Amino acid sequence: MRIYNTLTQKKEEFKPIEPGKVRMYVCGMTVYDYCHLGHGRVLVAFDVISRYLRHRGYDVHYVRNVTDIDDKILRRAEENGEVYTDLTERMIDAMHEDEARLGVQSPNEEPRATAFIGEIISMIETLIAGGHAYAADNGDVYFAVDSFPDYGKLSKKKLEDLVAGARVGVQEAKRSPADFALWKAAKSGEVSWPSPWGDGRPGWHIECSAMSTKCLGDTFDIHGGGPDLLFPHHENEIAQSECATGHKFVHTWMHAGAIRVNKEKMSKSLGNFFTIREILETYPAEVVRYFLVSSHYRSQVDYSADSLAEASRTLTKLYHALRGVTPASSDDVPETEHDRRFAEVMDDDFNTAGAIAVLHAVANDINQHRREGDEEKAAYSAAVLVRLGSVLGLLQQDPEAFFQADTGSELNADDIEAMIQARAEARKAKDFAESDRIRDELLEKGIVLDDSREGTTWRRA
Incomplete structure (x- = not known):
């Protein structure tokens, strides 16, 4: 297995520190608002990565943190006139709802920053004792970036350039404009915790270092996150953790990779910012997941109505192959050439686009077996499709549930079944004009009928 390492900027053979085990940490949400599609990209990408590592037989310990104390959280709570813990609990519950709808499995641990204040203070004390941090006159504690010679090794930024490009009006409390806060002195009336440097709260970067090393040890296998975290967050994590x-x-x-909307970066300032729950009001959750999975996790993804429509069409093809077929027990179906090809592409830096192509090849096999009347082979291929789909978090629904999922149509399932029955009676009476009228009315309302020798089935367009 080869994984692209941002640190070395190349694909490397993956060799876990402890054979057969993987320790992975992913930076999670700062819970002051609902999760947006960029968050969904990270949630789904690392969900697939953890699923595939387990599929390959690794014992994965996956930690994804929650930042539940932060400037944005405190500002939003003040704007709302609510206690900050009420805000964070509400947003954490919403995050769990969103990720469950997207088929994202829960991590093994989900540490919250406020539960690790003791570990954070201890790490800051160690940094001060080692000459890597200092307490300023204003009650803040800063990391001395020049004390870590390797600073910039992840982002490839040079310290002298960062200092030269620093904004005018740097806080006087800092020794260098590149230094960053490990502990922030509390403002009057602000939530705080006692520390050797006075009441205050942790800086953002130190939270992840304390949580990850406490949960996974001083050194672990994989650290992941969104594209915007590479600098300064992950760069600062390396510096303070290794010191x-x-x-x-x-x-x-x-x-x-980042999410773009109609070729532009998604942002609130451009007015093209979408939360996961807003998107799921229009599109089925599995279609959104398929859209996210169908591109390589490192690539930029362009979100648009057209791209979601294409995802819906191609996912529908896979479910069509499974419709009316009872998959054989996966235990009865040995490894196939499709399994081997799937592993080959996923071993190449989790190439989900290649894996999706394998799923469609299996679906083609199912369709071919059915045309030939070989239901046993169709059932075996269906088992392979469901088995491989599960690694991507796809194709685990009953096909009828997928086709008939209600996404806000004016017709519910009972209404549709009644109209299908009326159409069947019209056809029986040879009233084909009425039969066609009912079909056209259903189609206008987004309901597609599929007639076969076994009867009529329906699906939402």
């Missing part, structure tokens, strides 16, 4: 522990922090760094 605190004296060990290499992470072996493999992975970053998901």
Whole structure:
């Protein structure tokens, strides 16, 4: 298996620190608002990665944190006139709802920053004792970036360029404009915790270092996150973690690609910002997941109505192949050439686009077996399709449930069945004009009828 390592900027053979086991940490949400599609990209990308590692037989310990104390959280809580913990609990519940609808499995651990204040303070004390951090006169504690010679090794940025490009009016409390806060002194009336440097709260970067090393050890296999976290967040994590522990922090760094909307980066300022739940009001959750999975996790993804429509069409083809077929027990179906091809492409830096192509090849086999009247082979191929689909978090629904899922249509299932029955009676009476009228009315309302020798089935367009 080869994985692209952002640190070395090349694909490397993956060799876990402990044979057969993978320790993986992914930066999670700052819970002050609903998750947007960019969050969904990261959630789904690393869900697929953890699923595939387990599929390959690894014992995966997956940690994804929650940042539940932050400037944005405190500002939003103040704007709402609510206690910040009420805001964070509400947003964490919403996040869990969103990820469940997208088929994202829960991580093994989901640490919250506020539960690790003791570990954060201890790490800061270690950094100060080692000459890597200092307490400023204003009550803040800063990391001394120039104390870590390797600073910039992840982002390939040079410290002298960062200092030269620093904004005018740098806080006087800092020794260097590149230094960053490990502990922030509390403002009057602000939520805080006691510390050796006075009441305050942790800086963002130190939270992840304390949580990841506590949950996974000083050195672990994979650290992931969104593209915007590479600098400064992940760069700062490396600096403070390696200075605190004296060990290499992470072996493999992975970053998901950005989401764009109609060729532009998704942002609130451009008015093209969509939450996951807004999107799921219009599109079925599995279609959205398929859209996200069908591109390589490192690539930029362009979100548009056309791209979602294409995802719906191609996912529908896969479910069509499964419709009316009872898959054989997966245990009865040995490894096939499709399984081997699937592993080959996924072993190449989790090439999900290639894996999707394999799924469609299996679907073609099912259709061919059915045309030939070989139901046993069709059932075996269906088992392979469901088995491989599960690794991507796809094709686990009953096909009828997929086709008939209600996404806000004015007709419910009972209404549709009644109209199909009326159409059947019209056809029986040879009233084909009425039969056609009912079919056309259903089609206008987004309901497609499929007639076969076994009867009529329906699906939402």
